[in-house]
Amino acid sequence: MAAETVDTAGLHDWITRFGAAVAEKREWLTELDSAIGDADHGANMARGMSAVSEKLASSAPAAADDLLKTAGMTLVSSVGGASGPLYGTFFLRMGMAAGAVQELDAPALAAALRAGLEGIVARGKAEPGDKTLLDAMSPAVDAFDAALAGGGDLAEAAKNAAVAAATGRDATLPLVARKGRASYLGERSAGHLDPGAASTALLFESLDATIAAG
């Protein structure tokens, strides 16, 4: 039977998987950013997540909030692009919502993900449809909640969130960017996937893999 909670080691595993995924897809993320940005999203995410992994390897916190906050602060301080503060805020707010616990059950993880999403909205002021990473994250968090509300377990929620994030990423293709560097291109930003939505799909794919493995 699949686990009904994710503990601090599980959250660490998620972060490690996300780091490996952005490192593996680094060229692709940069290619996406070269079409509508400044060709650094792959490098930004790979550098940031590698700094996070190093930091956590030197002092792995025992509590969920410490782990998530350490990841968030490391991202904010190691990535110069927009994505560093945005993903950093996501993990920081997740940590604040999680609190000093050793494990999160499905509703607690849902609440933490929602808090992370709200932190990104507060920081970046983007709305759904602006062609940003929110277009993958917002449907993912909604799908996570909907699965639980429908009686689904943690594994089903994580799976549905990963599928929704990938669908949201793909749905950025025709959009005209209204936030971030891509917005400077106006109508010419249409016809390209948003790089941040692509990395966010990897974030939820990694969470699903962690839950499925647990």
Ligand code: ADP
């Ligand atoms: P930069 O744009 O500074 O070069 P990155 O290339 O690392 O930083 O990240 C770009 C991504 O950040 C975009 O594809 C978009 O998804 C996301 N992004 C940019 N601005 C915002 C914002 N205000 N709100 C949410 N996401 C944003």
Ligand code: MG
């Ligand atoms: Mg960029």
